[in-house]
Amino acid sequence: MIDIWESAEKSAEYALAAIRDHPGRIPLLMGMMALFPLMMGYTARIYRGEPQPPDLSSPYGLFIDGIRLTIVQFIYSAPVIGAILLITSRQSRLMDLITHADRGLLFSPVGAVFFLLLGVVLLYAVVILISMIGLIRTARSRRIRDGFAFREITTHIRAIGSVPYISAVAFYTVVSLLLSLPAGYLIELTPIGYIPAFFIYVVITLFAARYFTLIYESGLPRRTVG
Incomplete structure (x- = not known):
């Protein structure tokens, strides 16, 4: 059973420890945010469940791991991107339907949109x-x-607990949105704002990777001793 608050606290401690105990990595991690395959590779190391923040050794290994995750993420994102592009390409038509439709009708063009x-x-x-x-x-x-073994994926989600898992993802979505808002504001405020913004994004990335690792591991079989 997932304890969302405990997972969040442990993940926050993990992210803070990674920054506090290894300050020399901070500029490198901030730079890796721009070179996203490297940052994806670093999150891959966190996903493997090491209790301590991983080091930055073997940049080639980081890059290869990051490319794998980038490919998986892109394939998963393709349907959503396609749907958004479709809606965007029909934006004027949709607005026309909304403007000329009868109000209050569920099955009117407004309802369809x-x-x-x-x-x-x-x-x-x-x-x-x-x-x-x-x-x-x-x-x-x-x-x-x-990454596309859907039977195993859905089985693992059931092992975690469908409702707790959805709640955990929703909780993270809210937290990440709240943390990302000041970063976006800093970027809009001044070009120098990219520096603190990238620092915030590093913290969010470390937190998220550890958080979802703990969520994932809650669905693994318990090891018995003896």
Whole structure:
């Protein structure tokens, strides 16, 4: 059973320890945020469940691990990106339907647009729920195909608990949004704002990687001693 608060506290401690105990890594991690395959490779090392923040040795290994996760993430994101592009390409038509439709009719064009947007949101939610487990599976096995083993993924989600897992993902979504807002504001405020913003993004990334690792491990079989 997931203890969301405990997982969040442990993940926050993990992220803070990574920064406090290894300050020399901070500029490198901030730079890796721009070179996202390297940062994805670093999160892959965290996904493997080491209790201590991993080092930055073997940049080539980081890059290869990051490419694997990037491929998996891109494939999962493709349906959502496609749906958004489709809606964007029909934006003027959709606005015309809304403008000229009768108000208050569920099955009017306004209702159709509403259900279309709702469908995109639900698609995004499903992709997030499945892809997080898929990414961790790929990171641990170093095989891209394991990120799309849907039977094993859904079985693992059931082992975690469907409702607790959805709650854990929703909790992280809210937390990451709240933490990302000041970073976005700093970037808009001044070009120098990229420096503290990237620092915030590093903290969020470390927190997220450890948080979802703990969530994933809550669905693993318990080891018995003796």
